[in-house]
Amino acid sequence: MDGGTAVEFLDFSSQEACEEYEAFIQNHPLGGFTQSLMWCKVKSGWKHEVIIIRDDRQKIVASMLVLIKSVPIFKASMLYSPRGPVCDLGDKAVLSRLMDGVKLLAKRHHAYLFKCDPFILSSDNEGIKSMEHVGLVLQPDPDETSIQCRSNYILDIRNKTAEEIFEAFHKKWRYNIRLSERKDVVCEWFDKNTVGDRMDDFYNLMQQTGNRDGFYIRSKDYFLNLLNNLGPHCRLYLCYYQGRAISGAIAIQYAGKTCYVYGASSNTDRNVMPNHLMQWNMIKWAVENGDYIYDFQGIPHYDDENHPNYGVYQFKKGFNGEVVVFAGEFDYVLSPFMKKIIDCFYKINKKVQYRRSLLAGKLRR
Secondary structure (H helix, E strand, C coil): CCCCCCCEECCCCCHHHHHHHHHHHHHCCCCCHHHCHHHHHHCCCCEEEEEEEECCCCCEEEEEEEEEEEEHHHCEEEEEECCCCECCCCCHHHHHHHHHHHHHHHHHHCEEEEEECCCCECCCHHHHHHHHHCCCEECCCCCCCCCCCCEEEEEECCCCCHHHHHHHCCHHHHHHHHHHHHCCCEEEEECCCCCCCHHHHHHHHHHHHHHHHCCCCCCHHHHHHHHHHHHHHEEEEEEEECCEEEEEEEEEEECCEEEEEEEEECCCCHHHCHHHHHHHHHHHHHHHCCCCEEEEEECCCCCCCCCCCHHHHHHHHCCCCEEEEECCCEEEECCHHHHHHHHHHHHHHHHHHHHHHHHHHHHHC
């Protein structure tokens, strides 16, 4: 891009500026809810800034919402742009100017590291080279421990009717959806205005799922914050059987994509197939909105049949989408010395916390 204006930072006090930015993200092919200003309210423990690049006509052509996480002990911070930047990732000039903005933010917030994970495919060699051209380094991820999952399962619903999409599902999945309906499983959705005490039902399911599958779950307040701050873009889905909540999910609809972000299920009544019915209802919401993608989100270790997570991939595969693998995280180290110290600190702290948890488990027994 030739010409254009200097690096600009969004004025959050200007409603007009915020609306202009939000419209840009909403309508850009690489836009996503984690680059929305609404996401800043969800991530209340982080500060935030937005870098904007305009062309000669003063039109926004590139942007990047950056979350700022303080590390108080070291009087430093980490900068992270979730699924940013939003721009033509092949335009090196634009990327260079965005990085100029990152460097200015680094001085302002005493940052030692900038990290981003854009919607760039692992097969997009030219896009990756563009990122590397401006000093960003693609990080290896052999254990799939990146902040955002690199492997997603995507269903293309562009210009398709609900009936066409349904008929493309695996026949067993179609049968399971119909079975769930015959068994009188009821799938309902709620937003911030109607959720009431239904969040208790969802959180109970999350606790069961976390205990069963051995993963950390967020607080109930976090899920309420999602609904409250994303407003009409976010829904809680719950499936009820004989008056009991047996399956639940949170979906977010933004920028032409509906994303299945969190899911949970009961330890019982799996035979009535509530998860199949719930996915179908969320897909229909995406179709009703005219979206072009339904994103089942992460399928870590989808290519390893012996991995415990492989069942997640098998379930999502039945809806006849496709595996999409993103390149992953790109780092720009702003202070190598500080990064080495902070990395060492977190590594030691993680070991201490692990040993404490083991000791606590022994004492409880």
